[in-house]
Amino acid sequence: MGLENGSITIGVIGGGQLARMMVPPAIHLGLRISVLAEAEGSSAARAADAVGDYRDAATVHAFADTVDVITFDHEHVPSFILRELEERGVQVHPRPDALQYAQDKILMREKLEELGVPVPDWAAVADEAELQSFLDAHGGRGVVKTARGGYDGKGVRVVSSAVEAQDWFTALDEDGHGGRLLVEELVDFTRELSQLVARRPSGEMRTWPVVETIQRDGVCAEVLAPAPVQNPATLEEAARIGTAVAEGVGVTGVLAVEMFEAADGRVLVNELAMRPHNSGHFSIEGSVTSQFEQHLRAVADLPLGDTTMTAPAAVMVNVLGGPAEGPMPVRYAEALAAHPRAKFHSYDKQPRPGRKVGHVTVTGDDLAEVRAQAVAAAAVFD
Amino acid sequence: MGLENGSITIGVIGGGQLARMMVPPAIHLGLRISVLAEAEGSSAARAADAVGDYRDAATVHAFADTVDVITFDHEHVPSFILRELEERGVQVHPRPDALQYAQDKILMREKLEELGVPVPDWAAVADEAELQSFLDAHGGRGVVKTARGGYDGKGVRVVSSAVEAQDWFTALDEDGHGGRLLVEELVDFTRELSQLVARRPSGEMRTWPVVETIQRDGVCAEVLAPAPVQNPATLEEAARIGTAVAEGVGVTGVLAVEMFEAADGRVLVNELAMRPHNSGHFSIEGSVTSQFEQHLRAVADLPLGDTTMTAPAAVMVNVLGGPAEGPMPVRYAEALAAHPRAKFHSYDKQPRPGRKVGHVTVTGDDLAEVRAQAVAAAAVFD
Structure with missing residues (x-):
């Protein structure tokens, strides 16, 4: 089974944790993955077949020659390089015409207004x-x-x-x-929401349940899935906006639409990301098809998988690197021992204050209980 | 978080699908994995750092020098080589004193009798x-x-x-x-069962629910989890046997105890495998901790994870390579499209009649329904 006779090699530009977490589903699906990393020893070093500067056109072109489709761990590859790739016939997903809206926040705001999507x-x-x-x-x-x-x-x-x-x-x-x-405008909001959408070149789309994201110091700290929103109209509006944006900008791959649930009831778009996103990490265990698997399927133009949650609740808590007390391996073993239901995800990065070095996900029946477990498991590393 | 400062490298002898499926949890846990493959282009080629003959002592010793612990994709490494490794201070899990019972069926039968475990x-x-x-x-x-x-x-x-x-x-x-x-003796059996057990060097053990395995032509075709056994005493007996064998032989890592549920009510041990096993593939999606993750934790002497099922039922169906009708990538896309809830696992092997080239797992609430879906999804490749 699989794609052995004519396997697809997906080239990922950027060697961070998002590229790293694409590797497991690539193995299971039988897709090959190749990474253009910024530096030796990157988070996705295992899959790195090339190391070089993604801002250098020659480097990116040479990498593209070795793969069947180009996708991204981040949105920072200059647009002109991606357009040159397309002109040379390289498959690039998301396409530069879509990616520009994640690269430039002013272009994004203009586009969202054109689409009639509510923004601050x-x-x-x-x-x-x-x-x-x-x-x-x-x-x-x-x-x-x-x-x-x-x-x-x-x-x-x-x-x-x-x-x-x-x-x-x-x-x-x-x-x-x-x-x-x-x-x-500074939005007075009740909570922040995120709608993940995956879209294939053919237009097939799948959405995950709307999640709540909790930020601390401007960095995603926790994600609650599904979002514990009281008003069903809010979730419908968030889902409507997510799919409208995905279609409107013509994204391929995973799109994260970050939104505010405003105190006055409006749902307003805050940011867009055109790649797997921190707000979707819960889906590795929490959904039948994770955002990482779905992104690979989408950019390889394979049929998308079911996004139903595997449990009533899933909570993801980021682990931020800080001043370590005690050797990390010892604390890691303590965390595994104390939290056998928690799923630990290491990014294989040297800890440094505020740096995302891993995350923990717990799934279960009760959101409050699951959240408490995930927070406690991640706290071992504080 | 994780093991960055002093990461553990696990050396796997054998480059088949079991080694391949250890790679995803190694990535998430932050463990490094290195494979001694039999040949270029093996199923676990991505993780293969060495290619050579596992029956050659010098090859195995050289490989062992590059890793922190040795474990296995198969049980065929000669015992004398593993004993030499232990004498040189190399961590080998399972240890050769345990592994011998999976290597030699007569030794195994003698040991099981000594342990008082029922056998044919x-x-x-x-x-x-x-x-x-x-x-x-x-x-x-x-x-x-x-x-x-x-x-x-x-x-x-x-x-x-x-x-x-x-x-x-x-x-x-x-x-x-x-x-x-x-x-x-030719056992008149109602069904075949398998009990998976994981054990750390410290003795900590975890078991998964007893599963039913359905063989065709001597090869595992389907696994039903949990086993649809009517008599709870049978499941208790199977679990008791599984843990008794794990302790009795002093296994480290994952042990599969294959058993018969005999028509006369006895539960009899058929075979042992001391590594992740086909009867445990369902656990990738079906358990909080998969057999592959647990095997890595056990051989690295890290605390074991919870083995509760993630859904009431999980069914795994093997895909055996046969005469292909139509190009594999086309049939693969058809299978993905028709079965969005099914999880496909490709072993990246060239199809050949009867060869295990992949498997499909479906989880859900109802065993019969889940089984029908998994069988249908795998049948696309028949």
Whole structure:
């Protein structure tokens, strides 16, 4: 069975934990996987067949020549390189025409408005005067974001005066491309939600249950699946938005649509990610088909799998590297011993404060109980 | 988190599908895995760091020098090589003192009797006369087995006359070691059962639910978990036997105890395997901790995980390679499309009649329904 006679090799640009976690389902599906890692010793080092700079066109082209389809561990590969690949006939998923909306937050906001998808009030501002005028019109505060390059809270700043973004404007000026910053209203939200969607080139789509994401210091800390939302209309709206965005931008692979459930009942899109996403890690154990397996199926243009949850509740808790007390292997053995139901996922990364070095998932019948177990299991590493 | 500072590298001798399926949990646990494969292009090629003959002491010793613990994809590594490794201080799990009972069926029968574990009537026979006398005392029929080297029905023959084993006696004579054949009563059984047990060097043990295995032509075709046994005493007896054998032989890692549920109500041990086993493949999706993850934990002397089933029922169906009708990738895509809930596991092997090239598992609430789905999904490859 499988694809032995003509196996598909999927090339992943970026050697982080997302590439790493694509390897297990690739093995089971019989797909080959090849990684272009940034450096030796990356999280996905086992699958790394090449090491090089993804911003260098020649490096990326040479890598593409060795695989059947290109996909991503991150969204930072320059668009022009990806467009050149497509012009040369390389399969790239998600396609650069879709990926641009995850690469540039201003383009993303424009596209979402065009699609009629609800977003927070926003503006693209070229200088401090424009920013201050937006802040003045929105109660004196706002969220300023760099259009490109942000992740895990980097490139995001809550400000109450335009001068707080002065350094970013200076950097844009020095960059010489005349870029702008994105500013948004500060949304008063009840919780944050995420809708994962997978889409094949043919348009076939599958969605997972809407989850709640809990952030700390701008970094995803916990994911509760399904989201413990009281109002079913909120979940329907989140699912509607997720599929509308997936179709509207023509994504292929996994798309994560991060949203706010606003205190006034609105559901507003916050961010997009076009790859497996932290809010979907629960699906490794929590869904019949994980986001990693589904991403591979989607980019290889294979039929998508069922996304039903395997249990009524699943909770994922990130493990952030911090100052270790006691040798890690000893603490790891303690965690395994104390939490036999918890599934531990190591990213094989050197711990460093705030760095995501692993996660823990627990599934079960009761969300509160499952959450308590997952939090306790992850806390062994605090 | 994990074992980054002092990660454990597990060396697996043998590059078949069992080694292959150890790779995904190794990635998640943060263990490194290294495979000594028989040949290039093996099922576990991705993890193969060495290729060579496991019957060659120098090859095995050189491989052992590169890893922290040695374990197995099969039981065919000569005992003397493993004992030499232990003498040199290499961690070998299971230890050769335990593994010998899976390597030699006569030793195994002697040990099981010593442990008081029920087995079919048996004898070790040195020639046709001894064999015929056993057959005469057991209704004229019996099962003859070579003591060493058999698997998947190979080395097993139902006979009604000693002459039918003549070629095996001739081979033993030529071998010059004066070996004997094992002969057993032909058990009238209701079903075949398997009890999987995992055991750490410290003695910590975990068992999975007893499963039913359905063989065709001497090869495992289906596994039903849990075994649909009416009498709870049978399941208790099977579990008691499983743990008694694990402790009695001092296994480390996963042990599969294959048993008959005899028509007269007895539970009799048929075979032992000291490694992950076909009867445990269901556990990848069907248990909180799969047999592959548990085997790695056990041989690395890490605490064992929970083995509770993730659903009321799980059924695994093997895919045997046969004459392909239509290109495999096309049939694979058809299977994925028609069975979105089925989990497909490709071993990346060239199909050949009767060869295990993959398996399919379905989990759910109702055993009969789950079985029908798994059978249908696997049948796409018939």
